[in-house]
Amino acid sequence: MQVLCVSQHDSPPDAGLEVSAQVSVCVYGYRQSFASTPKGHHFRHVFPDDSSVLVVHSSAGALNASVGKADTNPSLARRSVSSLTSFPFANASHAYPIADATEMVVTWVTGHHISGKPCVEYGIDDLSMKAFGHSSRFADGGHEKRHIYVHRVVVKDLKPSQTYQYHCGSDDGWSAVYHFRAKTKGSHWSPRFAVFGDMGAANAQSVPRLEQDVRRGMYDAILHVGDIAYNLHSDNGKVGDAFMRLIEPIAAYVPYQVCPGNHEHKYNFSHYDHRFSMTDSRTGSLNNHFYSFNMGPAHFVSLSTEYYYYTDFGWDQIRRQYEWLVDDLRAANSPESRAERPWIITMAHKPLYCMTDDRSCSPIDSSDAFQRRRLRKGIKMQGSGKRKYGLEALFFKYGVDIQLYGHEHNYQRLFPVYDNHVLNGSTAHPYHNPKGPVVVITGSAGCDEHHAKFRKHVPDWSAFRSTDYGYTRMTVHNKTHVSLEQVSDDQKGKIIDRFVVVKDRHL
Template sequence: MGAVYFECVCTCYPFNEDELNKTQNQYNNNNNNNHTNWRRRGSPFGDKTLLMPYYEMPGLGPTLLIALVTVVVAKHPLLLQPEQVHLALKGNPCTMLVSWVTGNVTESVVEYGLLPGRPFSLRAKGSSKVFVDGGSAKRSMYIHEVLLERLVPGSRYVYHCGSGFGWSDMFNFVAMKEDTAWSPQFAIFGDMGNENAQSLARLQKDTQQGMYDVILHVGDFAYDMHEDDARVGDEFMRQIESVAAYVPYMTCPGNHEEAYNFSNYKNRFSMPGTTEGLWYSWNIGPVHMISFSTEVYFFLNYGPFLIEQQYRWLQKDLEEANRPENRKLRPWIITMGHRPMYCSNADAGKDDCTKNHSLIRGNLEKLFYLNGVDLEIWAHEHVYERLWPVYDQQVYNGSLDSPYTDPKAPVHITTGSAGCSERHGHFVPKAAAWSAFRSPDYGYTRMKVFNSTHIYLEQVSDDKDGKIIDSIWIVKNHHGVAAWL
């Protein structure tokens, strides 16, 4: 009796020998199978190579070849062409991470150069990973990452990404400045979807005008990235490319990313640190920025130990940021998390921020207060709401005339009205004493950290054609817990 060969997949790649070896290794690893043998055959199309894994089962009779599945993936530009290009900071101001997606395995290459100068005089290579969505179709994609290093701070670079089988459009970015004596500018929002992304066009125009150094997306993407076997996530990443390929797009997870243990979020975005973007921190200018997950308190099915892990990390990170030499260098500490501690929305008993015993407030407010966090940024509620300086539901304004000058508690901003399929949020008729300004308009927040003492924030209303409907200066001559005294 001979062997029976079960031919499983037939994949067509116009690759060289190295690419073929890489493909069969990835197939084996992804399918947890080290017993797959491989054959190569000429393609019936003439200009391609067929790469076919098969299983050899000895002792079952004369040699027999049974083709179970034959899938020919032709030399198709949509499978090899880079898309969903976006940037991220990784903690070192002299680096920039470039990420993108292809439908099949290719090299991971970024060609780039300083402007003015030769556009693609420099070249960097990275790696790719296969992401398999948790939906029924088990759709897969290749996510590529290349870290550009030794960038000249404050200099503009032009780049494209891809491989010899296809290149992206040409984009550009400005490398972060290395010192603390500069004034970074941010666009800040949460809860932006594919459908009804009201703020996206204005954000695109702002980006083209060079208004921002960083984008902060405070949770809830696409609505939802896992829907339609992750095609909704693909479309969202294509939409934001017009912003995120030019400016670092920094994120935190929201409740709409929960599916399959936040797998779409963890794989599509690559943030600093080693927690798959759940919690991390980074420095920019005079700011120490902390991103964390509010969702660990609500999705305990993924492990209640995450609550303790994140809390201990926050304690350690805040302790480090508050060392005198560090706080002097970067006096501002700003946090961003998805679900707010406070809100005056008409979701009584439903949303955590409407409850007297809020999980987020109960677990984190004291920690942030005792470590002198200056500004806390939130989303989740599809509105804009600015609070007076507040701690334990009590208002601690700096003074009657200048409430945000040397305030005696952190300032909270909720900005979750960028636009999504769930439409506007709604407020209770009478706001609490700690609520200073609120608006249901679609829009987003701009922030400029001028120096060690002054931050300016303004709210852009998309409903009112870009009108600034709210603005404040936060002025602090002292930082840290001593500022509350």
Template sequence: MNIVIKFCGMMAEVKNVGFVFSLALIFLVAPIQSEGSTFPEQIHIAATEDPTSVIVTWITFASTPDSTVLWRLHGSAIKLQPVSGYSTNFNDGKVKRFVHRVKLSDLKPSTKYDYQCGSSANWSSLYTMRTLGSGPDYSPVFLVYGDFGYDNAQSMSRIRAEVNAGGIDAILHVGDLAYDIFEDDGRKGDNFMNMIQSVATQIPYMTLPGNHEYYQNFSDYRNRFSMPGGHESIFYSFDVGKAHIIMFSTEVYLFIEFGVKQIGIQYEWLEQDLKKATTPEALAERPWIIAMAHHPMYCSTVSFGDCNRRASIIRAGTLVAHSDPLEKLFYKYGVDMFVSGHKHIYERMWPLYDYQVLNGSYDAPYTNPKGIVHLITGSAGCRERHDTYNEQPDWLAFVNGDYGFTKMTVHNGTHVSFKQISDDQDGKIVDSFTVIKEKPGYY
């Protein structure tokens, strides 16, 4: 079992529980959050729609005179340059938090920058980030996972090792974070954000909402993250390498107590975004359309949910609002992949539409696939433990129940590969496949 502790502002994660308790006898294990403090914590960066800028976000528990990032080119001897931002605040139960955001612009692609954030009241340590790349030869590598919480954060050490090794461009967390982000007046969310700070200060940590963020209409989630697009981090898209990545909310279909209007708003946005991303010019530049959300359209798990239903709301739509089926929309615009979580398992499907397997060929099923390739990667580690699976239906290609996460590489305009890395098996790659599209465009 992993345990995360904080001592003197430093996060430490150890797998040996006995060691933790020994340590606790020597040092007082301090609470993660620092209520009333102006010290910056929970620092993370996000990509924007523009590859030359990033947003730095952090939290304090008291207001500060300003919200500032000091930055310079990594390793440069020049004085750190200030950039100002703004702060907002939100209350979660008894705790008041101040969220600070600063946008850094005119950055160079694939370049490291040193930075620290805070205000004249208190400054953070110095961190180093790397921007996303650009250009025709850029092959971004992502870690993709969902269902990763503060308790039982099984994959944290391995994720950190991957990021520290320098080969990862961004993390895509497809919902369910912290478990639950609002618990204990949001302190669970604070603990989680401090836990991921060691990676989220280095590369963009991109998120979308899952069902565990539902509290008060996803208020903690909306307040804590700074995803692009102007929709409070609920849905957005960004271009990276040869891929157009769409991050959206399946939760709008399931938490209709917060209003069905948002289903239609997101649907309209999705269709407009897909239209723009699939013009011949756009596809020539970025042939891959990769959509991600929290709930799957298909799953084989024993625990029952929307994805087990033939008439899944996420896949086949709902009558309560303007909402044509998402699968139909994605198929119409030739979405290549749909990556989700929610089920605490890894499942890879054959190219599908309406439960029909539409392989490109039986010898090489992911070469010019004629349908959407679905992937569930929800096993990074959460307190609800693993899901188990039923006998494999014919549309399911592979299933693995280990804790772990996915590494996705957009090699170029014709190849995207996926590797499933098992934490249970010491980093062993338990699944690997490449989707090949010999020419851009629809199936």
């Protein structure tokens, strides 16, 4: 193996980073880009087969890179780090208001047991502070029965809005040095997001552009609305490992918030459960299936649509999630909460409406698949009785403003819709005080299942659609304005759709 290219170029003017250079390293199919600070940068990368290690060191404008056998450093040979950050984490003691929590969870995976407690070393100017966490082990369900070790460290008492350097590891070895920015306090700021679903380890076309955006400091969080890696469990979990490495240049720098999709269902969602660390800011519990969090003037609710489809794993989880949803939405609608954070935004995988050309988006009214009837209207528990736990009426009752979905491998913007009726704010301005929720489906980040075509019949609620690969950017500007735009990767980053939701009343 040899280094094929190492490049160094000037920092882009809008990078928003204190950097002296942008550095890219390519080794066969692997590429790593990073911002080199005036103090230099040093990282090691162990390749997926654990056979080789790449070492890069930059200092005072000079750049050195080398590739060697990983077994020259036994500790690195045993390490395979994919670092993720997520927030907010709130411990059960609730030492301060959840909305102002300044904590970050760092999660990584190794293929072997590590010595001692997993650790994150971090700091503003150096890595002088330490936080320790816990490790857990789970067995993949494939024929190799691989054991995968997950390490979670909660970094606490962070200064709001402050950028920290960090690396993670143990006495066995350390990751590269990354950085994250602690969450900004309060509701008077404008969080920015990249939103997409259905991104796999193969044909992940949007990743380089997302990585570039992250390096330029364009986002405060990533929202991956289900269908991850294709699949986390495939090839004895090695595809999941490869995907985590793929997104590391994104997810090690910006909180990576997820919800479950159908591609996560294998072995009762065990890879999904173990590899991510989503925390419900209201209860403080770790729950990757349903949780909520606040950012700026918005309350985000993440939920599982897959409970309604994978009932082999149980029926009661549908009820438990629904009751949690009622409690969460009720709390978000208290006069104080709605005044502080008027926007309620949901993220889930399967949309309630879609016009993709397949049976699951069927327009045939007699079918349970009719615009996802079991999600919209409710499901017959154990297959009989009245439909229960429908989401559409619940979201409408509690004034959910925007719904983000994936699953369809395309982009769709809908007019405000409820019960198949368009409820525009006005003919000229459909998104000014819309009378129903605004729905965006963004499942075209790129995966090995490629695009999904549209039905020929265009429903009244369909406002814009595209099969270009890409992703959505969303900014919650303030208490009255949210803007969304669709980036086409096929068209070299061209914005192919843009709209603003304006609301001065939310119920």
